[in-house]
Amino acid sequence: MWPYYPDLLATPVPRYTSYPTAVEFGPTVGPSDLAEAIRSARGDVSLYLHIPFCQEICWYCGCNTGRANRKDRVSAYLDALHAEVALVGSLLAPGTRVRRIAFGGGSPNAVAPVDFVRLMTTLTQLLPLADPEISIEIDPRTLDPRWRSVLAGVRATRASLGVQTFEPHLQAAIGRIQPLATIMAATDLLREAGVTSLNYDLMYGLPGQTLGDLRATLERAASLGADRIALFGYAHVPQVVPRQRRIDATALPDQQARFEMAAMGYRWLSDAGYVPVGFDHFALPGDPMAQAMLSGRLRRNFQGFTDDGAQTLIGLGASAISSFPGLLAQNEKNAGRYGMMLSQHRLTAVLGCHRSADDRARAEIIENLLCSGRAAIPLAMLAGAANRLGAFIARGLVRVDGDVLTIEPGGLPYARTVAAMFDSYRNLSDRKFSSAV
Numbered sequence: 413m414w415p416y417y418p419d420l421l422a423t424p425v426p427r428y429t430s431y432p433t434a435v436e437f438g439p440t441v442g443p444s445d446l447a448e449a450i451r452s453a454r455g456d457v458s459l460y461l462h463i464p465f466c467q468e469i470c471w472y473c474g475c476n477t478g479r480a481n482r483k484d485r486v487s488a489y490l491d492a493l494h495a496e497v498a499l500v501g502s503l504l505a506p507g508t509r510v511r512r513i514a515f516g517g518g519s520p521n522a523v524a525p526v527d528f529v530r531l532m533t534t535l536t537q538l539l540p541l542a543d544p545e546i547s548i549e550i551d552p553r554t555l556d557p558r559w560r561s562v563l564a565g566v567r568a569t570r571a572s573l574g575v576q577t578f579e580p581h582l583q584a585a586i587g588r589i590q591p592l593a594t595i596m597a598a599t600d601l602l603r604e605a606g607v608t609s610l611n612y613d614l615m616y617g618l619p620g621q622t623l624g625d626l627r628a629t630l631e632r633a634a635s636l637g638a639d640r641i642a643l644f645g646y647a648h649v650p651q652v653v654p655r656q657r658r659i660d661a662t663a664l665p666d667q668q669a670r671f672e673m674a675a676m677g678y679r680w681l682s683d684a685g686y687v688p689v690g691f692d693h694f695a696l697p698g699d700p701m702a703q704a705m706l707s708g709r710l711r712r713n714f715q716g717f718t719d720d721g722a723q724t725l726i727g728l729g730a731s732a733i734s735s736f737p738g739l740l741a742q743n744e745k746n747a748g749r750y751g752m753m754l755s756q757h758r759l760t761a762v763l764g765c766h767r768s769a770d771d772r773a774r775a776e777i778i779e780n781l782l783c784s785g786r787a788a789i790p791l792a793m794l795a796g797a798a799n800r801l802g803a804f805i806a807r808g809l810v811r812v813d814g815d816v817l818t819i820e821p822g823g824l825p826y827a828r829t830v831a832a833m834f835d836s837y838r839n840l841s842d843r844k845f846s847s848a849v
Contacts, residue, residue: 431775441764462729471587501538552598619663
């Protein structure tokens, strides 16, 4: 289905959940910059709240998270998060409306249900909520039954389950043991709580994984009724994520095997009735993500593909990133320093970048290429990428008509590589990224 050209996939590229990407963030952005951006926000606003705790730490995970085994540390963090909500609420201009709230991590369900309710109460009291869409990431291994009433009470309609794989030998290989019964129970609980858009995170490229293993997992996910499936390629970067050293690198599939897994997953899920969103996300036709894809409203932000049209995303919590048209700002990553700054009634942005007009133009091009496979590009910018584009054009992966660049169906897995040609920072950075497939 997809032609395999290893030379075109040889260079790792960003996932482009922002532009400029987080590796371009520097200490030129601080609390005052973030405060001014929040004051200037108008209209619809989205929130992301980061909970950097898990009851169990998986070997593959690159998230900013730690064990939730010390109640005092979790309690101190939540106190700081409440303080940040209050500070942000005091800065938002009259007339702003919070339309979406996403809880991620880590595992938001690593905190006690009562603590989550208290956090939602603070959000309701101190921020201009406008019947927001609420989504939450869930670890099925530690989903307390009490969460059923909690999620129903806050009217959460979207959830994402960290499944990764249903195959026991692969779960053992990545340090995430979760029997089928556990995932089924979590799925049932979320449906009973009112979740109508349920995502399963799955992975390919795992140590010892075969095409048969992946197919079995896809079949099981579809049979359990997942509305959305995110099929990620595992990125093995132990030099960046030390916990990955526990994974047997000698058992990892090679680049061609990874490509075959991605292609098979795309084909199988498409045949099963899922609408492809990019090359590695899928949604049933009635799901809001599929509707956004089919209607041309799909966007990309720090949570990946989204149907969220808001221009402002405010990140709350340690390491969370806020996005404004002219500014990207990341909070302090260390939970202790994050709490200390908030105890001084200060926002915690310590990294970021001010986005120039050129940054914003390139961000739109990259987003369009990844979301719709098509972008209008200034002729001068196209000319600058002509040499690199030549190999893709010659192999029928992309075409150029005037100032419009289109990624052909066979070029879909090369979309991130094509998008990177319009990233003005890539020639300046020696930072390492994950494989494009």
